[in-house]
Amino acid sequence: MVFRDSCVRRAGRISRAHAAAAIALLAAQSWSGTAHASVTPKPKPSPKPPALNIAIDNGHTSVRQGDRLTYTIKIANTGAAATPVLRVFQALVPGLELISSTPAGTVTAKNIEWNKSLAAGEKAEFNVTAEVGELEAQLQRLTVVACAADKSSERSIVCAAHSDRVPAAGGPVQSQVPGTSASEWYIAVGGLGLLVATGVFVGWRLRRRKPARAPMAP
Known part of the structure; x- marks a missing residue:
C-alpha cells in the first residue's frame, strides 16, 4: 500500500513537470511569433509621381556655327494636386555657348x-x-534635352528633346523659293533654259528664211 501511494505521487509529479514544460514551450513560441512580427514592418507604398508634361523647341530645324538660338521649355502640371519642389533643367551640350x-x-x-x-x-x-x-x-544633329526631376530624390519624371540638323562643313547653300522643294526648283530652272534655247533657235531659222531684197532701180 505504501509502495502504491509512492508511485501515484511520483506519477503526479511527472505529469505536473510535463505540463509545466508544455506551458513554457507554448509561451516561448508565442513570444517568438510576437517578436518576429514587431521587427518586420510592412513596406510603405511608393508615392505616385506627379502628372507632368514637358516640351522644348527653338523654332529651327537646322543650325550652323554662329547661329543664335532661343530654347523655350514649357512644363505643365496636369494632375489634381500640387507637385513637390521640382528641378527643371536643360543640358548644355558641347558647342552650344550659353548667353542668358x-x-x-x-x-x-x-x-x-x-x-x-x-x-x-x-x-x-x-x-x-x-x-x-x-x-x-x-x-550631324545638335540635340538638346530638358527634364523635370523631383528635387528631393533627383529622380527624373519627364524629359523632352529638340534636335537640329547640322549641314556638312563647307557644303553648298541652296537658295530655294519658299514652298518649293529642291527638285522642283531644278526642274523650273531647266525648263526656263530650254525655252530660251528654243527661242534662239527659232529666231535663227526665221532669219535664214527671209528672201533677199531686189536692188533698187537707178
Missing part, C-alpha cells in the same frame, strides 16, 4: 536649372539663349 536665361537659372558643369513647384493645372516657361560655337566635324 529667363528667369535666371543656376549654371552647373552640364546643365542650367531652376527650382519650381507647380500647383494643380499650373504651367511654367523657361527660356535659354545660346550661340552655336565650334561643332565636331562629324556631328
Whole structure:
C-alpha cells in the first residue's frame, strides 16, 4: 500500500513537470511569433509621381556655327494636386555657348536649372539663349534635352528633346523659293533654259528664211 501511494505521487509529479514544460514551450513560441512580427514592418507604398508634361523647341530645324538660338521649355502640371519642389533643367551640350536665361537659372558643369513647384493645372516657361560655337566635324544633329526631376530624390519624371540638323562643313547653300522643294526648283530652272534655247533657235531659222531684197532701180 505504501509502495502504491509512492508511485501515484511520483506519477503526479511527472505529469505536473510535463505540463509545466508544455506551458513554457507554448509561451516561448508565442513570444517568438510576437517578436518576429514587431521587427518586420510592412513596406510603405511608393508615392505616385506627379502628372507632368514637358516640351522644348527653338523654332529651327537646322543650325550652323554662329547661329543664335532661343530654347523655350514649357512644363505643365496636369494632375489634381500640387507637385513637390521640382528641378527643371536643360543640358548644355558641347558647342552650344550659353548667353542668358529667363528667369535666371543656376549654371552647373552640364546643365542650367531652376527650382519650381507647380500647383494643380499650373504651367511654367523657361527660356535659354545660346550661340552655336565650334561643332565636331562629324556631328550631324545638335540635340538638346530638358527634364523635370523631383528635387528631393533627383529622380527624373519627364524629359523632352529638340534636335537640329547640322549641314556638312563647307557644303553648298541652296537658295530655294519658299514652298518649293529642291527638285522642283531644278526642274523650273531647266525648263526656263530650254525655252530660251528654243527661242534662239527659232529666231535663227526665221532669219535664214527671209528672201533677199531686189536692188533698187537707178
